[in-house]
Amino acid sequence: MKHVLSISLGSSSRDKTAEAELLGERFIIERRGTDGSLATFERLMTENDGRVDCLCVGGANLGLHCAGKFYRFREIARATRNVRQTPLVDGAGVKNSLERRTVHWLQERSVVDFRTSTVLVACGMDRFGMAETLDELGANCIFGDLMFNVAVPVVIPSLPALQGIGGMLLPLVVQLPFEWLYPTGERQDEIIPRFHHAWEWADIIVGDFLIIRRYMPDDLSGKVIVTNTTTEQDVAELRRRGVRLLVTSTPVLDGRAFATNVLEGIFVCLLGRPAAELGPEDYLGLADRLGWEPTVRDLTEPAEEGTL
Numbered sequence: 093m094k095h096v097l098s099i100s101l102g103s104s105s106r107d108k109t110a111e112a113e114l115l116g117e118r119f120i121i122e123r124r125g126t127d128g129s130l131a132t133f134e135r136l137m138t139e140n141d142g143r144v145d146c147l148c149v150g151g152a153n154l155g156l157h158c159a160g161k162f163y164r165f166r167e168i169a170r171a172t173r174n175v176r177q178t179p180l181v182d183g184a185g186v187k188n189s190l191e192r193r194t195v196h197w198l199q200e201r202s203v204v205d206f207r208t209s210t211v212l213v214a215c216g217m218d219r220f221g222m223a224e225t226l227d228e229l230g231a232n233c234i235f236g237d238l239m240f241n242v243a244v245p246v247v248i249p250s251l252p253a254l255q256g257i258g259g260m261l262l263p264l265v266v267q268l269p270f271e272w273l274y275p276t277g278e279r280q281d282e283i284i285p286r287f288h289h290a291w292e293w294a295d296i297i298v299g300d301f302l303i304i305r306r307y308m309p310d311d312l313s314g315k316v317i318v319t320n321t322t323t324e325q326d327v328a329e330l331r332r333r334g335v336r337l338l339v340t341s342t343p344v345l346d347g348r349a350f351a352t353n354v355l356e357g358i359f360v361c362l363l364g365r366p367a368a369e370l371g372p373e374d375y376l377g378l379a380d381r382l383g384w385e386p387t388v389r390d391l392t393e394p395a396e397e398g399t400l
Contacts (some may be wrong), residue, residue: 093118095143096213098350099136100125100150101276102302106323110345114382115362121345121354123150128277130270134171142177146357149182151280151302152270156217157184158258163266177359181367183352186342186359189372190379191352192221194318194341194386198264199229202318202335203388204296206231212290214240214299219263222298222318234294239287240303241265241273249292275306283329285309301326308333321351331391338389372394 094117100106104125112119126132140147149172155164172180198204206229216223218237226233227250235248238257242265248254265273275282286307291297294315297304301319305326313334320342322330330338342355359378360367 093120093134094145094358094361095120096122096146096148096150096354096361097144098123098139098150098354098357099133099140101128101130101133101150101270101274102151103127103278103280103282106247106349108323108348110348110350112345115360119358119361121350121358123350123354125151126277128271128279130167130171130231134174136238137172138174140178141175144178145361146179146181146352148351148357149180150353151276151349152182152274153184153218154180154182155266156258156262157188157220158217158262159255161259162261163262165266165270167270167339170297171276179357181353181356181368183354183356185367185370185375186352186356187219188221189375190355190384191219192225192372193376194339195222195225195229197386198318198388203339206296209295210234210293211296211298211315212236214297215304216248216251216299217258218303218346219299223251223254226298234290236287236290236299236303239290240307244376245256245287275302279306282306283308291315306328321348321354327389327391335391338391339389340389342387344387 096119102125104127107125108124109122152168155162156361184311199206206226211226211231211233213223213233213235215237217237235254237248238244238246238358280302288309291309296316298318301322314336316337317335318339322340342350359375362378
């Protein structure tokens with residue numbers, strides 16, 4: 093049995109363990125939060141090196157891609173430096189493959205029409221695959237990287253502008269404490285509505301769910317959200333706010349849409365090769381074998397009995 097362990101800087105209240113069988117291989121899939129403690133994060137990474145089949149960086153990224161360059165987060169690199177035996181992933185391979193396909197899948201099946209919609213991308217530098225694909229489709233996008241990550245109340249109006257700002261700021265940003273940039277620990281449980289004008293403008297909201305959740309307004313009537321990991325409680329929150337459709341690019345396992353880092357860990361185990369050797373075609377080919385499709389939930393329909 094393969095053991096995929098995601099160690100997250102996020103809240104332990106979102107912890108989950110599930111079992112699944114994929115292509116004849118049994119998996120234990122575990123998410124373990126450290127409540128924002130880098131020391132605990134580093135200790136668990138070190139202790140589990142060589143003990144599990146894949147270690148996944150949750151609630152953080154190893155780094156960010158922008159305009160063909162990779163910028164590594166100083167704190168996360170230091171906290172994972174002792175992982176030397178077990179494959180280490182953060183979801184970037186899935187973001188660059190399955191999340192791109194998710195956008196095309198939704199467009200081709202007329203689930204949504206990105207070409208005629210206004211789209212708020214919560215953090216384009218984190219979802220670079222989606223950002224580039226939306227731009228290729230001609231979607232009318234704005235990017236919330238400055239608003240949601242560094243609290244600068246400025247909308248980034250285009251992908252070229254995002255890439256230009258990223259090239260200037262990322263060399264500095266990746267040196268900052270990670271908690272300044274992304275909700276960690278108990279902050280993941282807080283909702284602080286901000287930047288209402290951006291939410292009101294958008295028909296579709298795309299990106300990391302914890303960023304969306306932290307700043308979403310009380311009223312999201314009629315909106316479509318395309319995101320990654322959601323719990324049943326998250327789905328209930330979105331239903332109460334009037335969200336029309338919830339799309340997750342990762343499959344739902346035991347009531348939970350796990351994060352991209354977990355899905356990448358599963359793929360690395362099934363493919364039997366290090367993430368550094370895998371390209372988009374590897375992830376997409378395996379997704380086809382698994383019968384992968386995004387999960388689309390109509391939140392205007394009443395919740396099924398026993399679900400949220």
